[in-house]
Amino acid sequence: MTYQQKNYWVVDKTVDNLSSTEEILQAAHHIQQNHVIAFPTETVYGLGGNAQSDEAVNRIFNAKGRPSDNPLIVHISAQEQLEQYVQEIPDQARRLMEAFWPGPLTIVFRHNGTLSTKVTAGLNTVAVRMPDHPVALALIEAADRPIAAPSANRSGRPSPTTATHVHDDLSGRIAGIVDGGPTGIGVESTVVDCSSEQVMILRPGGVTKEALEEVVGQVDVDPALIEINQAPRSPGMKYTHYAPTAPLILVDGDVDYFCEQIIRAQDDGQRVGALITNEYCGMTGANKEVLMGVSTELSTIAQHLYDSLRSFGENEVDVIFAQVFTDSHLGSAIMNRLTKAAGGTVRRQ
Ligand code: TXA
Ligand code: MG
Numbered sequence: 001m002t003y004q005q006k007n008y009w010v011v012d013k014t015v016d017n018l019s020s021t022e023e024i025l026q027a028a029h030h031i032q033q034n035h036v037i038a039f040p041t042e043t044v045y046g047l048g049g050n051a052q053s054d055e056a057v058n059r060i061f062n063a064k065g066r067p068s069d070n071p072l073i074v075h076i077s078a079q080e081q082l083e084q085y086v087q088e089i090p091d092q093a094r095r096l097m098e099a100f101w102p103g104p105l106t107i108v109f110r111h112n113g114t115l116s117t118k119v120t121a122g123l124n125t126v127a128v129r130m131p132d133h134p135v136a137l138a139l140i141e142a143a144d145r146p147i148a149a150p151s152a153n154r155s156g157r158p159s160p161t162t163a164t165h166v167h168d169d170l171s172g173r174i175a176g177i178v179d180g181g182p183t184g185i186g187v188e189s190t191v192v193d194c195s196s197e198q199v200m201i202l203r204p205g206g207v208t209k210e211a212l213e214e215v216v217g218q219v220d221v222d223p224a225l226i227e228i229n230q231a232p233r234s235p236g237m238k239y240t241h242y243a244p245t246a247p248l249i250l251v252d253g254d255v256d257y258f259c260e261q262i263i264r265a266q267d268d269g270q271r272v273g274a275l276i277t278n279e280y281c282g283m284t285g286a287n288k289e290v291l292m293g294v295s296t297e298l299s300t301i302a303q304h305l306y307d308s309l310r311s312f313g314e315n316e317v318d319v320i321f322a323q324v325f326t327d328s329h330l331g332s333a334i335m336n337r338l339t340k341a342a343g344g345t346v347r348r349q
Contacts, residue, residue, distance in 0.1 A: 007176030008163075011135050013040075018138035027178050028142035035175035036060050038152040038166040039139050041131040043104045043185045043206050044159040044306070045166050046075070046149030047174065048139065057118040057148055063173040065155045070236045071121035072148040073106050073189070074128045077140035082128060085146065087112050092216050093194040099215045102132035104189040104206025119148045121235065129189055135180035151188060158242045158306040158341070161186050165310060186303035187333045191234055192219075201225070202234035204332040206302075225336065242341040244309045246273060248320045250342045253349025255280060261321050261347060262286050273317035275308055277301070280323065288317055295323075298330040305334060309341060 007030070009023035018024055027037050034056040036049040047063060049056030051074045061068055076082060079097055082089065086109035093107050111126035120126050131137065140147050151159035154169040163179035190205035192212065200220045201209060212219045224232035232238050251258050262284055265272045274286035277295035290308045293300035312320060322338055325331040
């Protein structure tokens with residue numbers, strides 16, 4: 001199905017009673033009609049549809065070009081809604097919900113069969129989160145439906161952190177866009193499995209491992225996130241993701257080593273992009289430098305990561321070199337996304 005992109009609602013996220021504004025009511029009406037709408041969350045923009053409707057969920061997969069074996073996250077607007085969709089709420093999950101909802105934490109539960117089987121890709125579990133964004137919460141409330149929403153990018157592209165990114169990827173393929181300004185966190189939610197005693201991170205994201213451990217003690221990380229040849233427990237983690245318009249190579253070394261890679265590529269006749277922190281500004285000799293922020297401010301780097309990956313235009317450079325980050329705190333999510341964007345290619349000094 002193709003749509004004319006006439007439904008574009010600009011929403012001020014600070015106004016009171018958002019869920020009864022004309023813009024949100026119109027967007028919610030489309031969700032109720034099983035059409036799909038992009039909307040902001042605190043992490044990235046989501047592409048939302050009624051999680052109880054096969055028709056709506058099919059539209060999400062089609063618009064994104066997403067493989068149908070990759071399940072979606074279901075978004076709710078109040079903790080009480082959860083029990084309508086899951087078999088049980090384990091103790092650890094309850095403590096994590098208390099600590100981090102609303103917020104960038106997605107929890108995997110055993111579902112009770114009330115949601116579209118397309119949402120869960122036929123698994124016996126469902127991933128649920130309550131987003132911490134007034135526009136997202138208002139839309140779920142006004143639609144009065146659980147909203148299934150992957151990131152609102154074409155499959156394989158960097159996730160969208162502005163409505164413009166969504167428009168670039170999905171214009172004409174979806175029923176509308178709610179523009180609530182740029183998102184805050186910039187990387188997606190952390191996905192955790194609480195179905196056994198030991199809480200396990202399936203995807204690193206906005207809530208850090210260190211923060212989770214303060215609430216539930218030791219947390220494991222899916223071994224597949226560390227060892228390349230293991231099958232990940234989160235189906236989405238096996239796909240190539242976040243790809244910019246030119247091949248990306250991570251550079252793990254000092255600034256001289258970084259510059260060396262650039263000079264060598266230029267000697268080979270390549271136009272080089274550099275994805276760097278502010279400390280490297282003007283030092284790399286690259287044909288285009290994109291700055292992500294100061295290296296010690298990981299939250300700023302996360303915020304700018306996807307926009308930076310998107311900022312290399314088609315045919316602007318032939319190769320992009322990127323700095324690496326510490327693999328702790330928010331750095332784990334940043335490194336997970338960069339490694340995927342690079343298809344695992346790293347040069348080490
Ligand atoms: O921040 C976010 O989580 C954003 C916003 C829009 O909420 N959403 C998002 O959705 O990142 P998506 O579809 O791009 O990523 C969902 C991830 C995928 O890796 C998927 O495989 C995993 O969650 N997932 C979904 N259901 C699962 C399940 N039942 N078991 C394990 N992993 C699951
Ligand atoms: Mg995604």
